[in-house]
Amino acid sequence: MDDKNSVIIEMKNITKTYVVGLEEVHALRGISLTVKKNEYIAVMGPSGSGKSTLMNIIGCLDTPTTGIYYFNGINVSDMDDNQLAKIRNKEIGFVFQTFNLIPRSNAMHNVELPLIYGNVSKHERKERAKQALINVGLGDRINHKPNELSGGQRQRVAIARALVNNPSIILADEPTGNLDSKTGEEIMQLFEELHRKGNTIILVTHEEYIAEHAKRIIRIKDGLIESDEVVKNRNIYSVGV
Amino acid sequence: MFNQIKEGFFISFNSIIANKLRSFLTTLGIVIGVCSVVLMSTAIKGVDNSFQQGISSLGSDVLYIDKFAWFGNEEFWKMRNRPNITFEDYLKFKSLAKIPIAVAPQAISVRSVKFRDRTAESVFITGSTNDYLETTNFNFKSGRFFNEIESDGGRNVAVLGFDIAENLFPNLDPVGMPVKIGGHTYYVIGVLKKQGSTLLGSFNPDKQVYIPIKSLFQHFGLNWRSITIVVRAPNSQLLEETKIEAEQIMRQIRRLKAYEDANFSINQQEGLTKIYEQTVGVIQIGGLLITGLSLFVGAIGIMNIMFVSVKERTREIGIRKAIGATRRAIMIQFLLEASIISLIGGLIGLLLAIILSYVVNQFIPTSVQISAVVMAILISFITGILSGLAPAYTAAKLDPVESLRYE
Numbered sequence: 001m002d003d004k005n006s007v008i009i010e011m012k013n014i015t016k017t018y019v020v021g022l023e024e025v026h027a028l029r030g031i032s033l034t035v036k037k038n039e040y041i042a043v044m045g046p047s048g049s050g051k052s053t054l055m056n057i058i059g060c061l062d063t064p065t066t067g068i069y070y071f072n073g074i075n076v077s078d079m080d081d082n083q084l085a086k087i088r089n090k091e092i093g094f095v096f097q098t099f100n101l102i103p104r105s106n107a108m109h110n111v112e113l114p115l116i117y118g119n120v121s122k123h124e125r126k127e128r129a130k131q132a133l134i135n136v137g138l139g140d141r142i143n144h145k146p147n148e149l150s151g152g153q154r155q156r157v158a159i160a161r162a163l164v165n166n167p168s169i170i171l172a173d174e175p176t177g178n179l180d181s182k183t184g185e186e187i188m189q190l191f192e193e194l195h196r197k198g199n200t201i202i203l204v205t206h207e208e209y210i211a212e213h214a215k216r217i218i219r220i221k222d223g224l225i226e227s228d229e230v231v232k233n234r235n236i237y238s239v240g241v
Numbered sequence: 242m243f244n245q246i247k248e249g250f251f252i253s254f255n256s257i258i259a260n261k262l263r264s265f266l267t268t269l270g271i272v273i274g275v276c277s278v279v280l281m282s283t284a285i286k287g288v289d290n291s292f293q294q295g296i297s298s299l300g301s302d303v304l305y306i307d308k309f310a311w312f313g314n315e316e317f318w319k320m321r322n323r324p325n326i327t328f329e330d331y332l333k334f335k336s337l338a339k340i341p342i343a344v345a346p347q348a349i350s351v352r353s354v355k356f357r358d359r360t361a362e363s364v365f366i367t368g369s370t371n372d373y374l375e376t377t378n379f380n381f382k383s384g385r386f387f388n389e390i391e392s393d394g395g396r397n398v399a400v401l402g403f404d405i406a407e408n409l410f411p412n413l414d415p416v417g418m419p420v421k422i423g424g425h426t427y428y429v430i431g432v433l434k435k436q437g438s439t440l441l442g443s444f445n446p447d448k449q450v451y452i453p454i455k456s457l458f459q460h461f462g463l464n465w466r467s468i469t470i471v472v473r474a475p476n477s478q479l480l481e482e483t484k485i486e487a488e489q490i491m492r493q494i495r496r497l498k499a500y501e502d503a504n505f506s507i508n509q510q511e512g513l514t515k516i517y518e519q520t521v522g523v524i525q526i527g528g529l530l531i532t533g534l535s536l537f538v539g540a541i542g543i544m545n546i547m548f549v550s551v552k553e554r555t556r557e558i559g560i561r562k563a564i565g566a567t568r569r570a571i572m573i574q575f576l577l578e579a580s581i582i583s584l585i586g587g588l589i590g591l592l593l594a595i596i597l598s599y600v601v602n603q604f605i606p607t608s609v610q611i612s613a614v615v616m617a618i619l620i621s622f623i624t625g626i627l628s629g630l631a632p633a634y635t636a637a638k639l640d641p642v643e644s645l646r647y648e
Binding site for chain 2: 059061088094114161
């Protein structure tokens with residue numbers, strides 16, 4: 001794991017087929033992908049391209065119909081619900097477009113949740129959750145409920161929640177989709193910083209300028225990888241500020 | 242695991258508080274169910290106590306030879322045609338009986354009893370002899386029972402039951418005082434201690450007045466009516482022997498041939514106990530059905546609201562699953578919520594039952610038993626768990642992808 005080039009995700013010929021009514025929908029038709037530690041990847045594609053399905057499978061929320069998926073060298077393609085829940089809990093940090101915070105719980109409790117499900121002791125839990133909130137710049141908002149926070153602050157809470165378990169990978173699904181461009185840019189700065197600190201990030205977006213923050217852009221179309229290229233001129237500070 | 246249970250509690254309280262009215266309405270079924278369970282068991286306990294007390298004042302070793310059977314299948318008109326049991330029968334019986342420690346006649350008339358301006362209406366006036374005392378377990382608050390001379394002489398003396406004395410002489414010792422019984426003057430020679438049983442109604446010794454049977458015959462002209470012969474066995478083990486002897490003596494007195502049916506009945510407390518147990522048994526089964534039904538309705542209410550809750554929080558369940566909640570964690574969360582709602586209902590029901598038991602206490606002396614409290618809590622908890630099972634299972638097996646997309 002200390003090796004900078006160690007592989008976190010290895011997918012071999014992943015397919016996903018849904019049955020809708022009498023029709024079979026081939027959401028993914030054979031995707032092979034390798035993600036190494038500290039990569040910063042943007043996944044792009046039009047709606048219906050299969051990128052959401054891909055994200056769900058990467059995030060262990062769903063399992064592939066065929067193909068093999070190694071996560072940190074462990075085959076997770078055939079794991080059951082509970083085993084996947086544990087992988088999600090320890091190894092994956094989700095950031096969603098709609099933040100997906102628990103509305104009745106304050107920021108602290110929201111960030112604590114993964115640790116609660118990970119059975120971390122109370123003292124350590126409070127300590128880590130608080131530190132995670134400080135790290136995203138919300139040290140003074142820990143007792144606020146989501147409806148007392150701005151959109152940007154909510155997304156920061158979500159990011160803190162994603163980070164609190166020190167996951168192997170952060171999956172962000174349109175993290176700026178519900179934010180104005182200025183706030184969106186601030187969130188992107190935060191991702192930039194996380195990346196610099198050594199986190200591995202996969203970002204789903206359909207905004208070109210958001211994708212340009214990443215170092216590698218994977219384009220999906222019709223359930224297949226259309227292109228997979230390294231970004232030469234990274235857009236870090238330019239848009240919206 | 243412990244963390245998750247704590248989290249479950251936290252979520253449950255949050256959601257119950259967030260939906261106060263809904264939670265309250267949901268608990269109503271359980272409130273009513275638990276309240277009736279507790280009240281039911283409390284009332285039965287009270288009736289039971291009262292009955293045991295009353296029955297002990299009758300004595301478990303006493304037989305009552307009567308024209309009529311207290312219970313049983315014999316037809317009333319057949320019994321009505323039986324010869325009356327007379328005072329002469331009693332005298333013969335007494336001289337022939339070897340086993341009993343006491344034999345006494347008993348005749349009852351209903352009269353009013355007056356002292357100055359105070360009146361007790363419809364009092365059971367029991368006429369008997371001095372032997373009667375030995376057939377009972379009476380204790381005296383003051384004075385004594387009438388003796389042989391007063392009994393044989395048919396003197397105007399009376400022994401008052403506790404309640405009657407309390408009524409007529411609120412702040413006076415009745416002994417030595419004259420009372421008017423059905424217009425005739427009697428002198429009070431004794432007052433009984435409280436024997437205590439509301440259940441027996443007018444048959445409760447507390448509400449009776451005892452006078453010599455000869456005086457009763459003389460003043461109230463009942464000598465043509467059938468009397469009861471009260472027979473007390475030396476102890477309850479010898480009751481059966483005493484009964485056999487009593488039957489033989491009565492057949493002898495009545496000159497019955499071996500093939501003839503008895504034209505009298507020998508009654509005993511046991512019959513009363515049997516009837517009582519049957520009655521209470523029916524009440525208990527009925528009560529169980531009713532309370533069971535209301536608990537069932539309550540459980541359905543909780544189940545219903547839990548399904549609504551799961552549906553409403555589909556997205557939240559998705560979030561929790563995404564960040565690592567296992568099926569078990571989700572299951573625990575919803576089971577806890579259901580059982581907390583039910584438990585709160587149970588506690589409210591219990592409180593209500595305790596308050597209502599004070600009302601019941603006015604009629605039947607009783608109080609809520611610890612066992613009923615424990616039962617109420619257990620029942621509501623288990624009801625909660627059972628009614629939460631199906632919704633919790635539904636929640637636990639929700640697909641995270643689907644539920645995250647749920648609006």
